[in-house]
Amino acid sequence: xxxxxxxxxxxxxxxxxxxxxxxxxxxxxxxxxxxxxxxxxxxxxxxxxxxxxxxxxxxxxxxxxxxxxxxxxxxxxxxxxxxxxxxxxxxxxxxxxxxxxxxxxxxxxxxxxxxxxxxxxxxxxxxxxxxxxxxxxxxxxxxxxxxxxxxxxxxxxxxxxxxxxxxxxxxxxxxxxxxxxxxxxxxxxxxxxxxxxxxxxxxxxxxxxxxxxxxxxxxxxxxxxxxxxxxxxxxxxxxxxxxxxxxxxxxxxxxxxxxxxxxxxxxxxxxxxxxxxxxxxxxxxxxxxxxxxxxxxxxxxxxxxxxxxxxxxxxxxxxxxxxxxxxxxxxxxxxxxxxxxxxxxxxxxxxxxxxxxx
Amino acid sequence: xxxxxxxxxxxxxxxxxxxxxxxxxxxxxxxxxxxxxxxxxxxxxxxxxxxxxxxxxxxxxxxxxxxxxxxxxxxxxxxxxxxxxxxxxxxxxxxxxxxxxxxxxxxxxxxxxxxxxxxxxxxxxxxxxxxxxxxxxxxxxxxxxxxxxxxxxxxxxxxxxxxxxxxxxxxxxxxxxxxxxxxxxxxxxxxxxxxxxxxxxxxxxxxxxxxxxxxxxxxxxxxxxxxxxxxxxxxxxxxxxxxxxxxxxxxxxxxxxxxxxxxxxxxxxxxxxxxxxxxxxxxxxxxxxxxxxxxxxxxxxxxxxxxxxxxxxxxxxxxxxxxxxxxxxxxxxxxxxxxxxxxxxxxxxxxxxxxxxx
Ligand SMILES: CC(C)[C@H](C(=O)O)[C@@H](O)C(=O)O
Ligand SMILES: CC(C)[C@H](C(=O)O)[C@@H](O)C(=O)O
Numbered sequence: 001x002x003x004x005x006x007x008x009x010x011x012x013x014x015x016x017x018x019x020x021x022x023x024x025x026x027x028x029x030x031x032x033x034x035x036x037x038x039x040x041x042x043x044x045x046x047x048x049x050x051x052x053x054x055x056x057x058x059x060x061x062x063x064x065x066x067x068x069x070x071x072x073x074x075x076x077x078x079x080x081x082x083x084x085x086x087x088x089x090x091x092x093x094x095x096x097x098x099x100x101x102x103x104x105x106x107x108x109x110x111x112x113x114x115x116x117x118x119x120x121x122x123x124x125x126x127x128x129x130x131x132x133x134x135x136x137x138x139x140x141x142x143x144x145x146x147x148x149x150x151x152x153x154x155x156x157x158x159x160x161x162x163x164x165x166x167x168x169x170x171x172x173x174x175x176x177x178x179x180x181x182x183x184x185x186x187x188x189x190x191x192x193x194x195x196x197x198x199x200x201x202x203x204x205x206x207x208x209x210x211x212x213x214x215x216x217x218x219x220x221x222x223x224x225x226x227x228x229x230x231x232x233x234x235x236x237x238x239x240x241x242x243x244x245x246x247x248x249x250x251x252x253x254x255x256x257x258x259x260x261x262x263x264x265x266x267x268x269x270x271x272x273x274x275x276x277x278x279x280x281x282x283x284x285x286x287x288x289x290x291x292x293x294x295x296x297x298x299x300x301x302x303x304x305x306x307x308x309x310x311x312x313x314x315x316x317x318x319x320x321x322x323x324x325x326x327x328x329x330x331x332x333x334x335x336x337x338x339x340x341x342x343x344x345x346x347x348x349x350x351x352x353x354x355x356x357x358x
Numbered sequence: 359x360x361x362x363x364x365x366x367x368x369x370x371x372x373x374x375x376x377x378x379x380x381x382x383x384x385x386x387x388x389x390x391x392x393x394x395x396x397x398x399x400x401x402x403x404x405x406x407x408x409x410x411x412x413x414x415x416x417x418x419x420x421x422x423x424x425x426x427x428x429x430x431x432x433x434x435x436x437x438x439x440x441x442x443x444x445x446x447x448x449x450x451x452x453x454x455x456x457x458x459x460x461x462x463x464x465x466x467x468x469x470x471x472x473x474x475x476x477x478x479x480x481x482x483x484x485x486x487x488x489x490x491x492x493x494x495x496x497x498x499x500x501x502x503x504x505x506x507x508x509x510x511x512x513x514x515x516x517x518x519x520x521x522x523x524x525x526x527x528x529x530x531x532x533x534x535x536x537x538x539x540x541x542x543x544x545x546x547x548x549x550x551x552x553x554x555x556x557x558x559x560x561x562x563x564x565x566x567x568x569x570x571x572x573x574x575x576x577x578x579x580x581x582x583x584x585x586x587x588x589x590x591x592x593x594x595x596x597x598x599x600x601x602x603x604x605x606x607x608x609x610x611x612x613x614x615x616x617x618x619x620x621x622x623x624x625x626x627x628x629x630x631x632x633x634x635x636x637x638x639x640x641x642x643x644x645x646x647x648x649x650x651x652x653x654x655x656x657x658x659x660x661x662x663x664x665x666x667x668x669x670x671x672x673x674x675x676x677x678x679x680x681x682x683x684x685x686x687x688x689x690x691x692x693x694x695x696x697x698x699x700x701x702x703x704x705x706x707x708x709x710x711x712x713x714x715x716x
Contacts, residue, residue, distance in 0.1 A: 076553070090553045120483045120590060141499075141521060142554055149560050158524040159557030163499060166516040193604070195434070195448045196500055199517030202507050228612040229620070232478060232590065246551070250608060254586040262587070 003038040004311050007067040009060070009096075012046040012089055013284025014294035014347075015073025021296035021351030022071060022303045025323075028355050029307070029316040037311070040067070044096065045075030045089035045284075055092030061099055069310035070096075070277040071302060074284035089284075098138050102269035102277055103169070104176040105135040105248065109235075109255035112264055114328040118337050119260030121232075126258055131238040132184065133255055134177040135248025137269055139169045142245045163199050165244065170206040172272065177242035178214040185239035189220045191227045191247055203244065224251070231255055256281045263295030263336045266302035268309055276310040278302040292346035295334040297324055300354055323357035330357075361396040362669050365425040367418070367454075370404040370447055371642025372652035372705075373431025379654035379709030380429060380661045383681075386713045387665070387674040395669070398425070402454065403433030403447035403642075413450030419457055427668035428454075428635040429660060432642035447642075456496050460627035460635055461527070462534040463495040463606065467593075467613035470622055472686040476695050477618030479590075484616055489596040490542065491613055492535040493606025495627055497527045500603045521557050523602065528564040530630065535600035536572040543597035547578045549585045549605055561602065582609070589613055614639045621653030621694045624660035626667055634668040636660040650704035653692040655682055658712055681715035688715075 006026070010019040023039065030037045042060040049055050055075070064070055075089040085091065096102070111119065111129040119126045144162035151157050174190075181188040190207040192200035204221055211219040222230065224247045230237060231251065235258050243251060256262045265281040280298030288294055301324060308317035332353050333342040345353070364384070368377040381397065388395045400418040407413050413433070422428055433447040443449065454460070469477065469487040477484045502520035509515050532548075539546040548565040550558035562579055569577040580588065582605045588595060589609065593616050601609060614620045623639040638656030646652055659682060666675035690711050691700040703711070 081553075085556075085559075088553065094554070120480055120592075121478050122480060125478045144518070148556050152524065156525040157560060158522060159555075159560035160502070160520055160522040161555045161557050162518055162520055164516060164518040166510065167514040193607075195446065196452070197517075197519045198443075198505050198507050199519050201443075202515060202517035225607045225611040228586065228608045229615040232612060232615040234478075247608075249551075249583045250586045250605075253583040254590060254612065257587040257590040 003036040004069070005067040006037055006039050006306070007063050007070045008039060008041045009044040009070060009072045010041065010047070011044050011073040011075040011284065012077045013074055013286040013289040015075070015284055017290065017292065017347050018280065018294050018296040018299040019071065019073040021347060022299040024351055025300050025320060025354055025358070026303050028358050029319055032319070032358060033313065033316045035313055035316060044072070044092045046077050046080045048092055049080055049083070049087055049089060054087060055089050056095040061096065064096060064100060069275065069306045071306060072277055072279035073299065074280065074282070076284045077286040094142065096277065097269060098143060100275060100277070101138055101271045102275070103136060103138040103272070104173055104270040105137040106180070106268045106270070107133040107135060107252040107256070107281055108265065109133065109252070109259055110265065111259045112261060112328060115259070115261045115264065115337050117339055119258060121258055126235060129235055129259060131235065131255060132180055132240045133248060133252040134173065134180060134240060134242040135252055136169065136173040136244050139165055140245035163197065163246070165199050165203060167202070167206055170203050171210065173242065174207055174210040176270070177240055178210060178217050181217045181240040182214060186216055187218050187220070187239035189222055189227070189238055189241050191222050191224050191241055191243035191251065193224050194221070195223060200244070207242070227251055228254060231258060252281070261337045262298070263334065264297050264301065266298050266305045268305050270309070274310060276306065278306040292348055293335055294347045295336050296347050296351050300324060300351070319358060320354070323354045326357040327353045361394040362427070363425040364395055364397050364664070365421050365428045366397060366399045367402040367428060367430045368399065368405070369402050369431040369433040369642065370435045371432055371644040371647040373433070373642055375648065375650065375705050376638065376652050376654040376657040377429065377431040379705060380657040382709055383658050383678060383712055383716070384661050386716050387677055390677070390716060391671065391674045393671055393674060402430070402450045404435050404438045406450060407438055407441070407445055407447060412445060413447050414453040419454065422454060422458060427633065427664045429664060430635055430637035431657065432638065432640070434642045435644040452500065454635065455627060456501060458633060458635070459496055459629045460633070461494060461496040461630070462531055462628040463493040464538070464626045464628070465491040465493060465610040465614065465639055466623065467491065467610070467617055468623065469617045470619060470686060473617070473619045473622065473695050475697055477616060479616055484593060487593055487617060489593065489613060490538055490598045491606060491610040492531065492538060492598060492600040493610055494527065494531040494602050497523055498603035521555065521604070523557050523561060525560070525564055528561050529568065531600065532565050532568045534628070535598055536568060536575050539575045539598040540572060544574055545576050545578070545597035547580050547585070547596055547599050549580050549582050549599055549601035549609065551582050552579070553581060558602070565600070585609055586612060589616060610639070619695045621692065622655050622659065624656050624663045626663050628667070632668060634664065636664040650706055651693055652705045653694050654705050654709050658682060658709070677716060678712070681712045684715040685711045
């Protein structure tokens, strides 16, 4: 059997240090389960800007296209925020999503039982929370043309972006969401602002059309403002949420925070080909970078998600998830998820603990 | 002194029944404080569609333009959702906002101490919460052209909307927000998605320019996804938030729900002229309409907000706010804010209780 090729893109901020732990864990399960995996690394984001003057070098993109799966740390940092837009770290992330057509972003918001108290919500509101946000990732207002800032005849400037979706884009993300719902609790809530935005009126229509193909799944619709509210009021009413790029960005961060432990949540960005990019839901956290403080568990769980969804190694994935559960049960915590009575450990020690539990 | 003219627009769903209580309270304080107020009512939303075939009849708009302040109940209901877009109730609301240039939407999220337990968040996270969201209300993607759904050459449909802001629009809402911050805790957080959307890059620039005029106010910037998260994580970090129409819609609903009692929150939509429209943050709640279950307190507090901001009757406003505080202290609750041990009362009884407390 040919070795599976994994490209690692550590990126910026805490990216490199959590990636290091992710790689160690991947090496450990590869040895244990006798998996044939070939790892390669490349530059993205601010790290790539510093080294090569652009956030997504051609060599990185080429390597990504050759691989079976990609692991991403995080991108971004204030030192690059004043560069012209095309050279900002985020453009590397947006570029790779778009170039590889990673249109389906799966962001689970899952409450880890031993971490229940880390949530700012009352225990009864979030206990057992397990929802999945399916976010469209390569269209919508993130990529819509025309866009820019222009000077009007009056002399004042005007900025503009275009929120755009065509039927085929809505359909393909819709199918991913309906199928996810079918595998899970069979409830899909499509989030839009159809009472105001025509583009999301089309979104709602297409979702309704698709529903006929998934008779077992119960489809509902909710306006985005109400969804933002319902996530706080009663998050357990949701099973799978499907929405566009911008609303998905907002709601998935809100949902992640409901669990109180965003440092625990992995995500997947998938192409139709099966190629997938896996990354933590949290960002590059420049304020704690290089201090051995970052929580590597979202990265480690991203490795598990990759093994399951792109590399078809479900046992190895399950072993990692079990190991993470074990270290939590042992009371080991990085600072972000610690409570009174826990032993606080660093990034490396947490990685080692997971490896030991494996 | 000439009588102040107040136009009441009850609208749909629970609108009429909460408006009735709002009007009774207004009549009571008018008598008590010897205020000269002339009330008139008109149709808007679904009620106007049913009666006149359109959600914002010309007569309503004319009456609104003649008045010193407007009280709005709520608009919308599923029975109108299948009508062509121009005839939907929401268009009445969007139309009046736009026609009267009510560009500054003030949405406080305030925790009422006796209702602290209604929040789904832990008491220590929300105790004393008092933040104000300043939302731009007549521009952005809500009103941007071009917009619509078209059929592409390929035969598939595409929907599109335009997110657009010009400098002068950003400036005028920025001034309102800086001034509000100056009167309050002197902290202003501007929310955008400047790392992705050019239009919000301009927004950020203009806010930075304005900051020079308000040296006492500390201006910070936050991406909208992070703001959605921080509202859940630590809402008390915020004093005033300023943002565009769409993000403001989402974040203000999320923030309102943090308090657990959205049935308590009023809002104001102000024009440069001083004209203002006052309405509850909650919607038309068709599911409980006509059942004497709705909480009229957000409507009643909207009356207070109107008395203070548009009619310059601060004592009357304070009296209403005190009366509301009193009924809560007495343990009176409508169903939406009730807990064990409270006496649950209906819409009318709650209105009467406030009048009695006055
Ligand atoms: C960094 C930024 C461009 C990105 C996004 O908005 O998509 C991030 O917030 C995310 O959600 O992955
Ligand atoms: C009813 C709807 C058009 C409206 C909006 O989106 O502005 C409402 O959600 C609000 O926030 O007042």
